[in-house]
Amino acid sequence: MGKWTRRAFIGTGTLVGGGFVLGVVGAAFSPSRHGVVSDDAESKGELNTWITVTPDNMVTILVPHCEMGQGAQQALAMMAAEEMDADWSMVRVKEAPALDAYANGYVARAVGGESIPGVLGRAFDYGTYRLVRWYGLQPTGGSMSVRTTGRFGMTVAGAAAREMLVAAAAERFGATPSELTVSRSQVHHAGSGKSATFGELAAAAAKQSVPSSPALKSGDTYTIRRTAPPRPDIPSKVNGQAIYGIDFTLPGMLYAAVEIAPVYGGKLVSVDTAPAESMPGVKGVVKLEEAVAVVADSYWRARTALANLEPTFDDAGHGGVSSQTIFAAFDQALGAPPEMPKDAATVITADYQVPFLAHATMEPMACTVRVDGSGAEVWAGTQDPLNARATAASALGLNARQVAVTNLLVGGGFGRKLPFSLDFIGLGARIAKAMSPAPVKMIWSRETDMQHGYYRPAGMARFAGALGGDGKPLAVACHYAGGGDGESVFMPYTIADKRADAKDAKHPIRTGAWRSVLNSQHGFFKEAFIDELAYAAKADPYTFRLNLLGEEPRFRAVLERVAAMADWKSPLPPREGRGISLVESFGSIVGQVAHVSVSPDGALRVKHVYAAVDCGDVVNTDAATAQVEGGIIFGLSAAMKGEITIAGGRVVESNFHDHEMIHLSDAPQITVEFIHSGHALGGLGEPGVPPVASAVTNAIFAATGIRIRRLPIKNQALRSAAAST
Amino acid sequence: MAISLTVNGRPRLLDLEPDTPLLWALRDTLGLTGTKFGCGIAACGACTVHVDGQPMRSCSVPVVAVEGASVTTIEGLASSEGSLHPVQQAWIDHQVPQCGYCQSGMIMAVSALLAAEPHPTDAKVDEAITNICRCGTFARVRRAIQALARTE
Numbered sequence: 001m002g003k004w005t006r007r008a009f010i011g012t013g014t015l016v017g018g019g020f021v022l023g024v025v026g027a028a029f030s031p032s033r034h035g036v037v038s039d040d041a042e043s044k045g046e047l048n049t050w051i052t053v054t055p056d057n058m059v060t061i062l063v064p065h066c067e068m069g070q071g072a073q074q075a076l077a078m079m080a081a082e083e084m085d086a087d088w089s090m091v092r093v094k095e096a097p098a099l100d101a102y103a104n105g106y107v108a109r110a111v112g113g114e115s116i117p118g119v120l121g122r123a124f125d126y127g128t129y130r131l132v133r134w135y136g137l138q139p140t141g142g143s144m145s146v147r148t149t150g151r152f153g154m155t156v157a158g159a160a161a162r163e164m165l166v167a168a169a170a171e172r173f174g175a176t177p178s179e180l181t182v183s184r185s186q187v188h189h190a191g192s193g194k195s196a197t198f199g200e201l202a203a204a205a206a207k208q209s210v211p212s213s214p215a216l217k218s219g220d221t222y223t224i225r226r227t228a229p230p231r232p233d234i235p236s237k238v239n240g241q242a243i244y245g246i247d248f249t250l251p252g253m254l255y256a257a258v259e260i261a262p263v264y265g266g267k268l269v270s271v272d273t274a275p276a277e278s279m280p281g282v283k284g285v286v287k288l289e290e291a292v293a294v295v296a297d298s299y300w301r302a303r304t305a306l307a308n309l310e311p312t313f314d315d316a317g318h319g320g321v322s323s324q325t326i327f328a329a330f331d332q333a334l335g336a337p338p339e340m341p342k343d344a345a346t347v348i349t350a351d352y353q354v355p356f357l358a359h360a361t362m363e364p365m366a367c368t369v370r371v372d373g374s375g376a377e378v379w380a381g382t383q384d385p386l387n388a389r390a391t392a393a394s395a396l397g398l399n400a401r402q403v404a405v406t407n408l409l410v411g412g413g414f415g416r417k418l419p420f421s422l423d424f425i426g427l428g429a430r431i432a433k434a435m436s437p438a439p440v441k442m443i444w445s446r447e448t449d450m451q452h453g454y455y456r457p458a459g460m461a462r463f464a465g466a467l468g469g470d471g472k473p474l475a476v477a478c479h480y481a482g483g484g485d486g487e488s489v490f491m492p493y494t495i496a497d498k499r500a501d502a503k504d505a506k507h508p509i510r511t512g513a514w515r516s517v518l519n520s521q522h523g524f525f526k527e528a529f530i531d532e533l534a535y536a537a538k539a540d541p542y543t544f545r546l547n548l549l550g551e552e553p554r555f556r557a558v559l560e561r562v563a564a565m566a567d568w569k570s571p572l573p574p575r576e577g578r579g580i581s582l583v584e585s586f587g588s589i590v591g592q593v594a595h596v597s598v599s600p601d602g603a604l605r606v607k608h609v610y611a612a613v614d615c616g617d618v619v620n621t622d623a624a625t626a627q628v629e630g631g632i633i634f635g636l637s638a639a640m641k642g643e644i645t646i647a648g649g650r651v652v653e654s655n656f657h658d659h660e661m662i663h664l665s666d667a668p669q670i671t672v673e674f675i676h677s678g679h680a681l682g683g684l685g686e687p688g689v690p691p692v693a694s695a696v697t698n699a700i701f702a703a704t705g706i707r708i709r710r711l712p713i714k715n716q717a718l719r720s721a722a723a724s725t
Numbered sequence: 726m727a728i729s730l731t732v733n734g735r736p737r738l739l740d741l742e743p744d745t746p747l748l749w750a751l752r753d754t755l756g757l758t759g760t761k762f763g764c765g766i767a768a769c770g771a772c773t774v775h776v777d778g779q780p781m782r783s784c785s786v787p788v789v790a791v792e793g794a795s796v797t798t799i800e801g802l803a804s805s806e807g808s809l810h811p812v813q814q815a816w817i818d819h820q821v822p823q824c825g826y827c828q829s830g831m832i833m834a835v836s837a838l839l840a841a842e843p844h845p846t847d848a849k850v851d852e853a854i855t856n857i858c859r860c861g862t863f864a865r866v867r868r869a870i871q872a873l874a875r876t877e
Contacts, residue, residue: 655765663854
């Protein structure tokens with residue numbers, strides 16, 4: 001644990017009111033480690049910045065990550081409570097406020113690379129660029145919460161809190177710490193029969209010296225982790241009481257509807273505001289650089305009045321850009337297929353292509369902002385309240401400390417509400433400034449949301465693969481355009497010559513992080529092509545992969561498990577097939593088998609998806625399963641139907657009628673199993689996504705002989721070959 | 726124009742433009758924010774409420790069309806004594822929601838289906854429940870419905 005002194009340490013500070021604070025602080029990344037201030041610190045024993053024990057024996061865990069249904073807040077609290085030996089029924093979870101002190105430096109800590117196990121090296125190497133930008137932020141993304149804040153922060157904080165509570169009890173009982181045991185938020189002394197609750201010990205515990213390297217529990221003594229407590233956020237999500245960003249309401253609040261230049265980068269040229277200003281309830285029309293907003297006393301009145309306007313926008317010079325021009329540029333950039341060894345017996349080549357994709361969170365972009373003489377307040381659901389604060393401050397010309405942000409429940413994030421993609425916060429702030437001091441709630445229409453995203457980049461890959469005379473692969477290589485990195489192009493297979501070269505072509509479409517980021521493209525490309533290579537070698541696709549995993553026992557174990565789950569070798573009826581895929585992302589290895597049927601008229605049915613996951617260990621077993629299930633559905637929706645196309649420089653699709661999602665009727669049965677390998681924790685919010693597209697297209701090939709190389713699948717005819725099979 | 730209707734058992738008088746969608750009357754006029762805005766074109770189902778017991782996508786129902794009707798929202802689904810509706814309880818038991826944004830509409834759609842047809846087949850469920858869930862909770866939605874459909 002000595003390395004904690006290099007990049008992170010258990011820090012102490014003095015609270016207003018004479019209290020005491022202790023926290024595990026990423027040394028380089030927390031700008032104000034002594035700045036934690038609590039109004040009621042005197043009555044609480046503040047044990048550290050994340051853990052509070054109150055005299056009523058309640059433990060409150062402050063979590064510096066947002067809640068968007070991924071369960072990370074609860075998982076982190078479980079990790080802290082486990083090390084404390086707290087009574088889980090006496091543990092509350094709260095989201096940390098948007099203050100500098102809660103910048104979750106643990107995300108950034110990984111940048112240094114020290115003490116990062118080798119198996120995680122790829123993921124952290126991949127993430128370095130983005131993570132560096134996250135200094136001083138409070139992001140929830142990159143499947144990072146449990147494996148960074150949890151692993152490096154919450155466990156250590158919990159263990160330190162436990163040691164200080166034990167030291168306080170030892171003083172009280174006249175015993176030594178080694179004579180004491182802790183269970184369910186009580187410290188016991190067997191010798192004297194005395195015991196005391198955490199609550200009774202909290203004030204004295206805060207005066208104890210801070211342990212520099214508290215001992216962590218071993219997994220076989222866990223009583224809270226590896227269980228499935230119900231998620232605390234669920235009850236309010238079934239009775240209408242949950243408050244999302246879009247739900248926040250203030251007295252006297254006005255509502256804004258907005259129309260933004262349809263081409264990204266475009267500016268408002270002109271608008272006659274009179275047709276809106278004469279409408280009932282309208283309080284103002286706000287002209288902004290790139291948009292026009294109508295503010296009224298109800299959202300519907302604002303929206304109706306906005307529809308009366310006919311603004312003209314310029315196209316920022318991008319009016320000639322289309323999906324066709326973008327893919328043509330990719331195609332040209334990719335050039336000739338990669339060179340293959342001269343002695344190859346067989347060489348195959350194939351091009352793969354994926355479109356732009358929208359996040360399409362169910363909650364459209366929305367925020368409420370109040371601007372007055374002294375500063376501004378913002379209420380919204382985002383994946384980074386500190387960057388929301390900075391974004392609003394920048395838009396308003398204020399210092400960040402003049403802006404208060406309250407983060408509310410996030411109605412779907414998937415990367416759309418991450419730092420540096422909070423354009424809607426800046427827009428809402430500028431509208432509210434024009435209406436100051438009235439608070440203004442801005443709500444984007446679904447059309448605005450769909451057409452002003454930070455899209456998953458479109459991409460292409462040009463593959464070549466070579467087999468020797470014995471059918472063993474000699475080389476696999478690709479040129480790719482649209483984004484990639486060391487993690488996403490990584491293949492675990494032992495092949496002497498593996499290459500992946502970026503050959504990009506610029507375009508003006510705004511892109512961002514979409515659930516699983518670049519793995520969503522390359523998980524399809526590489527695992528579909530390796531499947532092609534298996535068939536070229538006349539090998540079973542599962543056995544072909546397995547034979548190449550001799551040097552990667554974790555991957556091998558995952559592949560074997562998922563094949564067993566799916567009963568891979570068992571026969572299937574005609575026009576049914578299984579496809580297999582194996583992708584590591586965010587520190588977790590996921591193998592999937594899709595079982596599909598294709599009817600004679602070409603209708604695809606994904607019947608069952610099996611997933612085996614090695615994420616090292618699982619915190620909340622049920623919430624972990626839910627994340628993998630959700631990732632599979634999210635990836636399947638994209639693979640089957642998802643597509644954002646560009647024409648005239650702007651997004652064509654506008655709502656769920658032309659940007660389709662899968663429904664309950666399309667959803668397969670899903671079976672998820674975890675392998676408890678004991679390796680370092682991996683993420684779970686995203687790793688379920690990358691394998692599914694290739695698992696399904698590989699299964700379609702097995703069922704029909706049709707190889708899908710362009711997504712979405714809906715654009716491909718499955719009819720003819722299916723009928724002829 | 727004043728429009729009278731019953732919302733969650735309570736008579737209400739709304740002074741709104743008659744083409745105002747029921748969704749915005751519920752959310753902005755009555756403060757019932759449990760009913761969600763998702764698409765505005767009746768495609769996603771996040772705004773589903775019961776109108777005289779029938780599931781309706783309130784974003785596309787003008788308030789004038791529900792004059793005199795009885796509207797139930799997610800806030801009014803539990804019994805008047807406060808015990809959860811069986812669908813709400815099943816959603817907790819099966820830990821269905823993730824972000825939860827679509828689930829008010831999902832629960833209203835499922836409760837209307839089960840009221841009309843207590844033991845629906847999977848095919849009937851597929852046909853009736855067309856709500857979009859972006860987090861991908863469908864596996865649990867189906868499990869919860871199947872458990873409810875088995876209950877007498």
